[in-house]
Amino acid sequence: MGITADIILIIVTAFFFGLVMQRIGQPLILGYIAAGFILGPHTGGIRIANTTEIELLSEIGIALLLFALGLEFSLKDLKPVKYIALIGTPLQLILIIGLGYGIGRWMGWQWKPSLWLGALISLSSTMVILKTLMNQGWLGTLSSKVMIGMLIVQDLAVVPMMIILPQLNDPALGLPALGIAALKAVIFIAGMILLGTRLLPALMGHIARLGSRELFLLAITAIGLGVGFLTHEVGLSFAFGAFVAGMVLSESEFGHQALSDIIPLRDLFGLLFFTTVGMLLNPFFLLDHIVQVLILVLVIGLGKGFIFFFLAHLFRYQNVIPLAVGLGLFQVGEFSFVLARVGLKTNSIESELYSLILTIAILTMVLTPLVSGQTARLYRIKKRWFRHEALEASNLPDTGTGDHVVIAGGGRLGFQIAQVLKHLNKQFVIVELDHYRFERARNAGMACVYGDAAQEIVLEAAGIRNTSLLILTIPVPSTIKSVIIQAKRLNESIDIVARTPGPDHVDFLRDLGVSDVVYPEFEASLEMIRQSLLRLDVPPTEVHRYSDTVRQEFYAHVLDEGENYRILSQLRSAEQQFDLQWFSLASNSPIANKSIGKTGIRSKTGASVVGIVRDGTLMPNPDAAFILKSGDLVAVIGNAVSRKAFCTLAASGYCDLL
Numbered sequence: 001m002g003i004t005a006d007i008i009l010i011i012v013t014a015f016f017f018g019l020v021m022q023r024i025g026q027p028l029i030l031g032y033i034a035a036g037f038i039l040g041p042h043t044g045g046i047r048i049a050n051t052t053e054i055e056l057l058s059e060i061g062i063a064l065l066l067f068a069l070g071l072e073f074s075l076k077d078l079k080p081v082k083y084i085a086l087i088g089t090p091l092q093l094i095l096i097i098g099l100g101y102g103i104g105r106w107m108g109w110q111w112k113p114s115l116w117l118g119a120l121i122s123l124s125s126t127m128v129i130l131k132t133l134m135n136q137g138w139l140g141t142l143s144s145k146v147m148i149g150m151l152i153v154q155d156l157a158v159v160p161m162m163i164i165l166p167q168l169n170d171p172a173l174g175l176p177a178l179g180i181a182a183l184k185a186v187i188f189i190a191g192m193i194l195l196g197t198r199l200l201p202a203l204m205g206h207i208a209r210l211g212s213r214e215l216f217l218l219a220i221t222a223i224g225l226g227v228g229f230l231t232h233e234v235g236l237s238f239a240f241g242a243f244v245a246g247m248v249l250s251e252s253e254f255g256h257q258a259l260s261d262i263i264p265l266r267d268l269f270g271l272l273f274f275t276t277v278g279m280l281l282n283p284f285f286l287l288d289h290i291v292q293v294l295i296l297v298l299v300i301g302l303g304k305g306f307i308f309f310f311l312a313h314l315f316r317y318q319n320v321i322p323l324a325v326g327l328g329l330f331q332v333g334e335f336s337f338v339l340a341r342v343g344l345k346t347n348s349i350e351s352e353l354y355s356l357i358l359t360i361a362i363l364t365m366v367l368t369p370l371v372s373g374q375t376a377r378l379y380r381i382k383k384r385w386f387r388h389e390a391l392e393a394s395n396l397p398d399t400g401t402g403d404h405v406v407i408a409g410g411g412r413l414g415f416q417i418a419q420v421l422k423h424l425n426k427q428f429v430i431v432e433l434d435h436y437r438f439e440r441a442r443n444a445g446m447a448c449v450y451g452d453a454a455q456e457i458v459l460e461a462a463g464i465r466n467t468s469l470l471i472l473t474i475p476v477p478s479t480i481k482s483v484i485i486q487a488k489r490l491n492e493s494i495d496i497v498a499r500t501p502g503p504d505h506v507d508f509l510r511d512l513g514v515s516d517v518v519y520p521e522f523e524a525s526l527e528m529i530r531q532s533l534l535r536l537d538v539p540p541t542e543v544h545r546y547s548d549t550v551r552q553e554f555y556a557h558v559l560d561e562g563e564n565y566r567i568l569s570q571l572r573s574a575e576q577q578f579d580l581q582w583f584s585l586a587s588n589s590p591i592a593n594k595s596i597g598k599t600g601i602r603s604k605t606g607a608s609v610v611g612i613v614r615d616g617t618l619m620p621n622p623d624a625a626f627i628l629k630s631g632d633l634v635a636v637i638g639n640a641v642s643r644k645a646f647c648t649l650a651a652s653g654y655c656d657l658l
Contacts, residue, residue: 003050007057010048010275013039025369027128029274029334033362036278043283054276060225061273062338063242064266067224069155070246071259080434084315085149092150092311093157096122099303103296112168116349119161120340120357121300125333125365126151132328132369142433142452143324146317150308150329158335159240165339166346184234188241192227192248200245201252208254213261220258221265223249239338277337277358285355293356297363301371305330319457320379328372331364332357395447396429404428406462408453408483409473410437413499413520417471418446429462454482456490464490472498472514477505484512522554539584540633580610580635581643587630589650597624605645607638 017031017038039048048054097118104114129151133144163185200223207219224242231241249258286293309326317325340357343349405421407414410432418441421428430448432438441448451458453474464470470487474480480498487494495515500506506517526547533543585592591599596609612619612626613633619626628634636646 003053006048006050006054007272009039009046010035010054010272014271014275027125027132027365029127029270030362030365032271032274033278033281036275037281037283038278039275040279040281042281048279051276051279054272054279057269058273058276059238061266061269061271062239062341063225063228064262064269065273065338066159066239066243067228067246068259068262068266070243070248071250071255071262072246081146081149084146084311084317085153088311088315089150089153089157092307093122093154095307096304099307100300103299103303113349113353115168116165116343116353117357119165120336120343121304121332121360123154123158123333123336123339124151124304124329125331125361125368126155127334128331128365128368129328132372142317142455143321143328146312146321146325147328150325154333155335158339159243161339162240162342166342166348169346169348185240188231188234189244192244196245196248197251200249201254204249204252204254204258216257217261217265220249220254220262224262274334274337280355281358281362282355285352286359289356289359293359293363296356296360297367300332300360301330301364301367319451320375320455321452323379324372324375327375327378328368330371331368332361334361336361395442395445396449404447404463404467405469405471406431406459406464406467406487407471407473410434410441410448411473414471414473415441415444417473419444422446431458431462454479454486456486459483459486459490464494467491468493468495470494470496472496475499475501477501477508480509481512484509484514488513519554526551540582544582580637582613583634583636583647583650585628585630585632585634585650589628589630591628591650592630592632594628595624596622596626596628599628599649601636601646601649605638605649606642607636607646609634610637611635 013035014032017034018028019031021028021031021034037043039046041047041051097115100118100121101111101114104117105111109117126148129147133147204216204219207216224245227245228238228240228242231244232238249255305326308329309322312322312325336357340349340354344351344354404427407418407428407430410418410430411434414430414432415437418428418430422445428447430438430441430446431451431453432441432448433450433452438448438450449458449462451461453459453462464487470483472480472483474483484496484498487496496513497516497518498509498514500509500517500519502521503519506519509517529550530543530547533546534540538546591601602608609622610620612622612628612635614629614631634650636643638646
């Protein structure tokens with residue numbers, strides 16, 4: 001079967017090893033590399049016969065990886081950490097390239113392979129970090145946002161590196177060639193922006209109107225690979241063109257759907273790419289260079305970790321964040337494979353350097369979950385040795401916090417809750433990561449702490465150990481989980497009220513120990529129902545009764561009719577039987593235009609009138625001489641029989657629902 005049999009063998013083997021890696025909490029790409037290693041020429045077992053053809057197919061995987069990267073790229077992702085991402089990452093790349101260059105020269109290498117070593121180790125692994133953060137429950141924290149922001153800029157830096165580094169083969173000829181390549185790249189990008197932003201959306205709009213998913217997938221694949229082929233023909237990188245095509249297409253209304261459709265194809269061809277990487281992994285090289293590899297892993301890991309740690313401090317990130325960033329981004333990433341393949345293909349680096357980088361990258365990837373998992377332990381040691389860094393806080397009482405409420409999240413919802421608590425003279429502390437929201441709370445005279453609520457020291461600054469209630473208004477499930485775990489660890493008896501992103505997360509939150517769950521989207525829909533029914537002239541009393549019933553039924557359902565909620569429902573039912581209820585007086589009501597005393601409400605029904613709303617004004621506790629009028633909203637107290645008797649006496653309608 002030739003290459004067909006090879007592809008089948010690769011997919012089946014990669015599936016098996018990918019399953020193993022998933023079970024042990026490692027990234028799938030390590031399974032793909034392991035599959036390539038098993039099927040490669042160095043193991044002596046089952047071997048791929050058509051290695052050259054598979055490598056050619058893997059070039060499509062590189063292009064699709066960068067095409068998808070262009071589709072995913074958005075400046076919005078960098079906004080929360082824009083300074084360290086856009087300024088700190090280029091500085092990090094320069095420092096680590098310098099580190100690699102120094103290591104290469106120390107090992108006696110020439111300047112060019114030393115420079116390539118620096119460029120190759122300057123990149124970290126987006127795939128490994130995302131998987132590690134998800135497994136550790138840190139995704140959504142400020143530490144993760146800093147890491148992801150820097151990784152995005154690193155991934156973007158691969159494109160100019162792929163253009164610039166091969167031109168260094170002959171410096172005398174390379175500088176003019178580099179200038180020509182840069183000019184071509186600028187012209188190409190300008191052309192894509194001017195023509196692509198108009199032509200591509202129009203083309204995709206026409207394809208989308210045809211209603212064929214297959215044709216839509218074929219169109220976006222043709223755009224990504226076709227533009228890449230065009231750039232290759234004019235002397236630029238194939239992958240560079242695919243990236244620019246994805247970036248231009250991401251700005252159109254079809255960007256999200258294009259990314260959704262291209263991901264399976266990207267993953268399939270990406271599997272081929274990482275498998276070919278594994279085929280080149282030579283165990284004999286590792287054995288022959290074991291001391292050199294281990295020393296380089298140690299030096300590169302410590303050097304990169306320290307540089308990331310230093311930069312996080314330089315950009316004024318404090319507490320656990322510099323440590324988390326340093327321990328998270330020390331590895332060599334998957335785009336280093338892409339860049340190394342370019343170097344090997346253009347004869348810029350020798351196969352020995354390629355094998356060395358490949359081995360170091362795989363070892364550091366495998367070590368990442370283990371090393372990153374030590375963040376909390378090392379941070380606790382650091383806190384014992386050094387004084388706590390000062391947190392930015394405002395309006396905290398001089399006597400400290402205690403008997404107060406902690407509000408995690410100072411957005412619209414959290415700020416409104418804080419305003420109500422302030423009006424009721426209840427003490428509270430807002431914990432907010434967004435500095436604009438922090439400033440708003442501080443200017444409003446509210447007690448607030450700036451920081452990530454998922455971090456232990458931030459919660460301690462907010463007085464989490466002394467509070468009985470934590471209100472979580474944060475909408476991101478991963479961040480909610482991190483905050484709850486830290487809060488429960490610091491204060492086991494704390495009650496937690498949390499918003500849920502959807503009904504599917506209710507059991508998840510209950511398992512974490514959340515006391516009460518609120519679903520904002522449901523509450524918003526219920527309010528829209530109330531407003532709509534009022535527009536349809538349904539009496540306000542019936543709207544209130546209906547909405548309250550719907551709320552009880554919904555929360556009883558999503559909470560699986562737990563014992564506490566059944567008790568709460570019974571209490572509300574008791575309120576309806578013995579407490580206040582509102583009735584609207586129609587224009588033809590028999591008691592309209594009569595005083596409360598003359599109507600004999602108390603003697604005839606057993607109910608008592610405790611309030612009247614007229615023209616939007618509440619008049620509590622009206623006396624017997626108070627004249628009732630049509631259109632009044634009348635509040636009465638009594639049991640179900642009394643209230644139904646009043647409804648009949650007032651002829652207010654809907655009495656059969658009581």
